[in-house]
Amino acid sequence: MRLALWWLGRAVSAAATLLGVSILIFAAVRMMPGGFAETILGPFATADQKAELADRYGLDQSVFVQYGHWLAAVARGDFGVSMISREPVVSELWARLPVTGQLTLFSVLIATLVGVPLGVLTAVRARRAAVGRLLSGLGVSVPEFVLGSLVVFLFSRYALGLPAGGYDNVRSLVLPSLVLSFFAISITARTTRDAVMGVLVEPYVTAAVARGESPWFIIRHHVLRNAAIPVVTLLATITAYLLGGALIVEYVFNLPGIGSYVVQAVGRRDYAVVQAGVLLAATVFIVLNLLVDLVVGLIDPRLGVTSKGRRA
Amino acid sequence: MKDWLTRAGMVCLGLIVLVALASVVNLAGDPDEIVGPRLAPPGPGYWLGTDNLGRSMLPRIMEGIATTLLLSSVAVLVTAALSAVLGIVAGYRGGVVNELIMRLVEVLYSFPAIVLAILVAAVFGPGQLAALASIVLVTIPLMTRLVRAAAVGVAQRDYVTAAIISGARLPRILGRHLLPNVAGTIAVQVTYALSVGIAVEGGLSFLGFGVQPPQASLGVLIQQGTTYMTAAPWMITGPGVVFVVAVLAINVVGDGLRDRFEPRQARSLV
Amino acid sequence: MILELDNVTVTFTAGPPFRREHVHAMRGVSLYVAEGETLGLVGESGSGKTTASRVALGLQRPTAGAVRFEGKPFPKRRRELAGHMQAVLQHPHWSLNPRMRVGASVAEPLAVLGEKAPDRVHEMLERVGLEAGLATRYPHELSGGQRQRVSIARALVTRPRFLVFDEAVSALDVSVQAQILNLIKDLQREFGFSALFISHDLGVVRYIADRIAVMRGGEVVETADTATFYTAPAHEYSKRLLEAL
Amino acid sequence: MTALLEVRDLAVEYDSGERRVRALDGADLTVAAGETIGIVGESGSGKSTLGSAVGRLLPSTANRVTGDVWLAGERVFDLPPAGIRRLRRERLGFVFQDPIASLDPTMRVGKQLKLVLGSKGDPLSHLDRVRLANPGRVARMYPHQLSGGMAQRVALAIAMACQPRLLIADEPTAALDAQVREEVLEVVFSVAAEAGTSIVWLSHDLTAVARRCSRVAVMYGGRVVEDGPAADVLGQPAHPYTAALARSAPAMASLGDRLSPVPGRPPVLAEASHGCAFEPRCPYAEERCAKERPELHVVRTQEALCHRATELVTAS
């Protein structure tokens, strides 16, 4: 019962966020300069053509009416059709989801597998962490498009064994994932470092040291679990970020993913696509946050115990 | 306790600021003037080579540093100010206010940066102001969340309770008690946001929403340099090195700050 | 009657989302504090002492029951009570804003009332046995005992009629504890405030309280005069507590 | 070396970059096997530092300036990392002030005990040993679900799991309320007695310590200023500081009495003190007290670091 109530609360909050996102994005795409008419039909289009297009997509109605129609359609699972391809937006998003999804997944995996150990290492060897600090700083200091372009160039010119562009199979995603994870590794490492350093000053770590446990044992059994919460929270944020931020990598590696799809749609003011894409991103974000709450609840049994702990 | 790395980072930042100041008086020449052949390697008159319009890279890099530094620091200050208000209010007030602010932040999170950039450019007209606003919008969600987290902790403190018992009004509690005590968090986050801001500025240039030509910024220069990576490597080397050094330095200083604000020292596990 | 708690119940919901629990921090607690009197509130950890003090301070709305301060229910706006009640809280480390000079911290309750009286701040500092020169220091430049004195100075600067001491000396070592306890007693004699003194240390409470209430599991199991209590405790639990002393 | 623990002239300084604190200023302590000794002193007198130094658990900002610690015949500060770990594992047990915080919050109690015991031990029997009712239930609980008293018993069970020769308890009851405090102390002392473990109990409560320990050592300004049988130290202090400390406990005062705290503030040393650290607060101080470091004086059953110890005792 309580569980159901909790879920209900979360669902309401999620719905509110999605509604907010939808209103904002709906208003936003219509506020963007360069109307659909000039953009999609081009400068040569006649007034009749513009009127016809507006009529076909209901763009001549007031924004409120349009929003109402759109919302009603969305409720039925109909996200509209792209003005460019005239195909349902959902089917195209669905077709592109695997690319972006895998790309994000791999990047998050890499970020975790590299960033967490790196972060732990730099935290434990706090005094000799210069290399680690520089390494993790490097990730933020090399923009994705630079790294991406460089990798694409090198791997294509010197045939280094991995495909550098286009999407055929999972192998095509190796390099993009690496490039994309570069930034994520660095923040994961930093967050892990902060979290681990926070844990290292906790009395139970002192207690473990006092028992004569080995450093590795302490890290494995006590530090990792306790440092996991901020890291897990961050990973969700990163996942959401990567999902949206994959676009530059998608462009440079010419991957047919969602990021480039939505950006292209923005460029053409293809309203339905932008709206659906943003709503998808928001949904993923919300679902991820929900997952994080659950996972964090599993890791830390104290959660939900209120202020008390902090006061005494 | 400053280690050598933090100190080195500070020195680098100092140098970079000096270069930025020097560019204001065009110490190394006019960054917009076409001085030589296109894509010329380093030579007399253009010591770091020329770009694809035959402009000398040296003054352009200097201008780029100034632009980017100014842009991202102003943006980050704005972000810090807004995040401070939103985060503190959300963290202290909790309940509905918190929900509202955090949802708003979440909404921003789910917005693609490019849509934000276009919209902002539409409102302010393309240019520095728009780039600035874009950076702010992109960096605000994370910082607000972190400030809020810190504020929640501070709001529990006995001195806040004491102020409430004394009958202090909200502005006093927020301004005198919460703000100064989350300032550390903000200060640390500012350095991170600064490096993110610089990166966002670069990303905006990649998408064509950065500062307006002919003004140089590190983002613009690196974006162009990337295009000409093979034909004119000097176009990426200079700005690239400056960029990496700047962001690394900021990060390292941020780390140092963080360690300063964390009074508890981690024990060695040995 | 400065404070009355009438059949107050406070219930918290806690626990992770999928295992919510209800904690009854107070169940049907009735207490009063008379003018000029110090009520000692003792009990084991988690028995609801702090919750009771928060209710008394109007920081926590009871789930059920009534609270009357100076004979009236708490006003909607906290400001109307400004200067009437104060508290000295448990942790000397967190009771002072680390970014505020000590003098400013002490002056804050006055500032809230719109008064500016630097001499009163200095006078108050002297009263709690601190040099006035300390006013320009930051909390981290003071010892635990000094900090706690500052908290007391802050609490007393508006001459409130009612004070709550929640574990105000528990974190201090014995010798400092003694200084503070003496100080509280002296000041009470001089200012005549009423106090709710919370502690789990029966030795301390015995020294300072006129009357003693014993809490256990959210309920008040015994209320008695200090002398009576220490010589002839009525409740089984009180007896066990005293044995431990 | 027959003693279990020998601390000789130990000086430890904390260097936090801008400020240096000399936490131990030549502390001496001897603990024989099976002995229970209480170390008392005001906050900042160096108790915790001494306790940590025994297990070489000082934070990285601390450095040992002089002195040595022998534990079971080994020089603690000369051991290689593996050696000190073995020593901690086999010879030493620690119990800290905040019992809940010293347990891993994300792990069930049983699991934590199991980690310490390895495959051989049975967690339930160890929980039973520290008189926890219903060990099976406790083993399945998380630290935050325990009361302070329960948590401290669990911490004790963990510390005593490997039958250490020496148990260092750093204010193990400071966070507990009065009743629980006694129960926990009872368990600590009886479990240690059963195992033949020596106890070093760090506390600021002279009365409580004197009641349970065979010996009491009083610390002041980073040195052990008085050391002797508990009853004597409490009953007839040889050092003026001990005397002042004994007078200040609220429980000692009778109803209506005024407490008499130790006047002044405890010192924070930045370097080795030139004379007696208690000199500024001492009612009996004379000229040499500020200039000469006091030597050890044997007074009755006690040893005291006071120039005037003998003199004052005979006077009183």
Add this chain to the structure above:
Amino acid sequence: QETSTTGGSTAKAGYVATVDDSLPAGGTLDVELPIDIGAATGLDPQLADVASSWQLMSLVYETLVTVGPDFAVQPALAASWENPSPTKYVFRLRDDVFFSNGRAMTADDVVGSLQRLLASQSVWRGQLGPVKSVTKVDDKTVDVELTTAYTPFLAALANVPAAVLPMKEINEKSVDVTKTMLGTGPFKVDSHRQDVSWAFGKNDKYWSDGEPRLDGVNVTIATEEAARVASLQSGKASVATLGNVDSKSMLAGASGVEVLSQATTDFYYLMLNTQVSGSKFADPRVRKAINIALDREQISSVALGGQGKPTGVTPTGLPGACDPAGLPSATAGAEEAKKLLAEAGATNLTFTLSIFSTAPAPAVAQVIQQNLEQVGITVKIEQMDEASWAGKVYGAVPATFDAALSWFAGYADAGMVTKWWNPDVAVFNKGFMKSDPALSSAIDKAVVLPAGDARTAALAEVCTKVDEDAQMLPLVTRPSTVAYRTDAASVGLYATEGYGNALRLIADFRKKSA
């Protein structure tokens, strides 16, 4: 072994590359292009108005006539034609033409297609000229009558919007040309994913013997230049079009990649808005001064890496185009410009130049900025995404911008593009340009005159008038770059292209097995 044609060295006159005929037919060619067809009008060729769409559609659709390497009109679906009077054209259709669905093309398809075009909203309707009627004479003959003489008629007929559509199927509604492509061209569409890829298969019944040589063409859409360069280097693509003017030096180190620079008749132009109230360019002297100050040679050499050529309104490279060096603005000096500005009271003139961020527009704009600085004009560049730019330039009447930069396709006849200088005809520029009756009549006159000296002179006059009117200032032609792998493909490319179609000769391209 055989080395293929490398650049212009072994290519015939009029070509930058010619196909090696000795190579065997067959194979599928991988091509990468920066953009897909993308308009709300879908795949309907008649409504397509940008060259990138024409290029892709030309794989499937064909026109009655086509243009040769020298812009001479050549037979295509029409085997021959006659021009009995200036206003009458009689086309004899080939009799071996089939749509890729197997149905033979008929005169009805031709007539229906042209009539459909004339009845449509297409821009190309205007370029086709004053067509009075299109009639079927017999199964193989189609008659087109014009109301007045119109010299660019055949050139206009040679572009994709005038393609022959499967009218039977369209009328039966069994084919929706906005969603599918069905034509008589060398290839047919096997599959298409918008903005991702196309797979074209061979049209087995293609009329030209032995063509197409390829079995198929796979087109990948790769927006980012770096991605296309990478595909060329790795061999993932055999042919790609590139946008950077320095592609050649950037790909210099990549073995096996040949970069071809193709001239086009497309050209950049600068718009000076005279319609906004308080326009800074209302005074013709100001516009003229700007025109004088523009250094088209420098724009070409600096912004376009030397690949564009200065042009008047008649695109340089087309027969009969005027010589830009002879225009009044080219012969006057900076002093003249300053004087004009002073006379107009426009000293310290400052204006904003709105551009889209797609390269090389920013480079062109920056050179313009430098040019105008020489005469004391301050230019502020305002860069935005293409959609915002379009909104700003075409979205409002009167338009709100100061000045803007764009480019026109130059087409295959020197008179065609001049029409856009008459806003009453062009319409889309009414928001920022006022019509000049003298210029309009000069344009009308030049369009009508048959090719020859008289037309050349008339076109030259149009050039001069445009130069003096200076509301839309032609700048330099826009180069196009095509790169291919010499070990994977043999390609043919005209030296100059009028309809932006780098794949014009694809039916003849061959694949090399690496």
